Amino acid sequence: MRDLTRADITGIVDLAEKIESKAITINLSGYLAALLFFEPSTRTAFSFDTAIKSLGGNSLMMQSPENSSQQKGESFADTVRTISQYANLIVMRSAVEGAARYASELVDIPVINAGDGANQHPTQALLDIYSIKKTQGRIDSLKIALVGDLKYGRTIYSLVYGLAHFKPELYLVSPQHLQIRKYVRDDLVSLGVNFHETSEISSVLGDADVMYVTRIQRERFSGQYEYEQVKDSYQITARMIEQAAIKSNFRIMHPLPRVNEITTDVDALPCAYYFQQAKNGVYIRQALIARLLGVA
Amino acid sequence: MRPELKVDAICQGTVIDHIPAGRSFQIIDLLEISEEDPVMIGTNLVSRKYGRKDIIKIEHKKLTEEELSSIAIISQEITISIIEDFKAVRKFMVTLPDTLRDILICPNRHCVTNVEKIKTLFVFESRDPMKVRCTYCERVFDSNIKKYIKCTHEHHFNHLSQPQPE
Numbered sequence: 001m002r003d004l005t006r007a008d009i010t011g012i013v014d015l016a017e018k019i020e021s022k023a024i025t026i027n028l029s030g031y032l033a034a035l036l037f038f039e040p041s042t043r044t045a046f047s048f049d050t051a052i053k054s055l056g057g058n059s060l061m062m063q064s065p066e067n068s069s070q071q072k073g074e075s076f077a078d079t080v081r082t083i084s085q086y087a088n089l090i091v092m093r094s095a096v097e098g099a100a101r102y103a104s105e106l107v108d109i110p111v112i113n114a115g116d117g118a119n120q121h122p123t124q125a126l127l128d129i130y131s132i133k134k135t136q137g138r139i140d141s142l143k144i145a146l147v148g149d150l151k152y153g154r155t156i157y158s159l160v161y162g163l164a165h166f167k168p169e170l171y172l173v174s175p176q177h178l179q180i181r182k183y184v185r186d187d188l189v190s191l192g193v194n195f196h197e198t199s200e201i202s203s204v205l206g207d208a209d210v211m212y213v214t215r216i217q218r219e220r221f222s223g224q225y226e227y228e229q230v231k232d233s234y235q236i237t238a239r240m241i242e243q244a245a246i247k248s249n250f251r252i253m254h255p256l257p258r259v260n261e262i263t264t265d266v267d268a269l270p271c272a273y274y275f276q277q278a279k280n281g282v283y284i285r286q287a288l289i290a291r292l293l294g295v296a
Numbered sequence: 297m298r299p300e301l302k303v304d305a306i307c308q309g310t311v312i313d314h315i316p317a318g319r320s321f322q323i324i325d326l327l328e329i330s331e332e333d334p335v336m337i338g339t340n341l342v343s344r345k346y347g348r349k350d351i352i353k354i355e356h357k358k359l360t361e362e363e364l365s366s367i368a369i370i371s372q373e374i375t376i377s378i379i380e381d382f383k384a385v386r387k388f389m390v391t392l393p394d395t396l397r398d399i400l401i402c403p404n405r406h407c408v409t410n411v412e413k414i415k416t417l418f419v420f421e422s423r424d425p426m427k428v429r430c431t432y433c434e435r436v437f438d439s440n441i442k443k444y445i446k447c448t449h450e451h452h453f454n455h456l457s458q459p460q461p462e
Contacts, residue, residue: 002434076412098408098432117406119433157434183427183436 006165028057125158320350
């Protein structure tokens with residue numbers, strides 16, 4: 001996500017808007033995308049698949065390494081090079097950090113990072129920014145609270161670098177053990193981003209335009225004990241929202257899947273936006289794919 | 297009267313001087329040195345400029361760019377003298393390169409460079425204090441990265457240069 005400029009981001013968001021409003025028609029007929037998911041995915045994999053097929057393109061889906069020749073001992077590099085002979089584009093998710101960047105060095109076709117370990121999830125950040133624009137009418141100068149696992153949550157790492165172009169005021173809300181990594185904090189300082197760190201949700205509810213909640217990810221912890229210590233650190237409830245003096249434009253977002261950090265009674269509130277947010281992922285991925293394939 | 301040399305002069309080769317005291321063995325660890333070439337190491341020697349310093353003299357050795365980069369990570373105060381016929385024909389201080397290709401091990405064990413057989417690439421976020429970013433996993437590391445310089449010797453002293461769990 002750090003590779004993208006403000007103009008890159010607004011360009012993709014603007015194109016997604018045009019695709020969603022049908023102001024532009026994109027035809028991906030004849031294009032084939034290889035969706036390589038070495039780590040489990042539901043929303044992202046389906047979202048990419050839907051994005052490509054609904055524009056007339058086609059896709060090959062590999063949902064786990066058990067289905068690949070890597071199980072037979074083939075190297076990652078050979079797998080990626082071979083698949084690049086069939087496809088026009090690779091979408092890759094991996095638990096290995098930097099895997100997609102490495103893949104992009106191996107092949108001549110575009111590679112989209114669909115999440116690499118605890119590092120980055122840039123297409124999620126793009127759809128988050130698109131969701132922010134749709135709900136707030138702008139991206140610039142908003143007060144955005146990032147809540148939950150700020151240490152291991154890759155969506156957070158992509159989102160903060162994306163938002164850094166838009167003069168946000170960030171509230172970083174997390175238990176002490178899951179605070180954002182120090183080097184990212186340093187990056188935010190050097191990028192001139194105004195941010196505050198706290199462990200109290202209540203202190204930011206009234207100020208925030210957007211509250212972006214993340215799951216405490218069991219799979220990123222080395223031990224069950226460490227996970228158990230923090231897993232229920234935050235729980236957003238309908239009662240909590242109703243009792244707070246929230247702004248009229250306030251929205252709750254979540255990259256999903258949700259476990260218990262947002263109770264289901266929040267879903268019916270007008271400020272709950274996470275399911276619409278997931279739908280926005282299709283448009284933003286269509287825009288990104290169209291840009292990378294040079295068809296828009 | 298010239299003080300007696302504590303480390304013998306060499307006829308032809310390289311002198312690595314003004315090494316921070318006690319770090320000469322780490323530097324030896326980073327260099328590709330022929331088993332036949334004499335190597336002299338002086339450690340904890342008195343230095344007017346630094347108080348204490350180490351020095352290494354290696355016969356017949358010419359340092360590669362990678363070796364010079366590795367040495368610069370340890371200290372940019374280190375000086376290199378090229379010796380020919382017992383005379384220093386060239387003397388210079390080591391400098392950090394623009395990028396560090398295949399010089400460091402990424403301390404992040406989840407980084408693709410520790411999973412696949414690929415060369416690491418780090419870029420400087422800051423030179424003083426030293427901060428480098430892995431271009432693959434994108435994490436930034438501070439001067440502790442000195443522990444993660446790649447070793448060329450089998451019998452290395454750099455025991456800590458293994459990726460660590462977070």
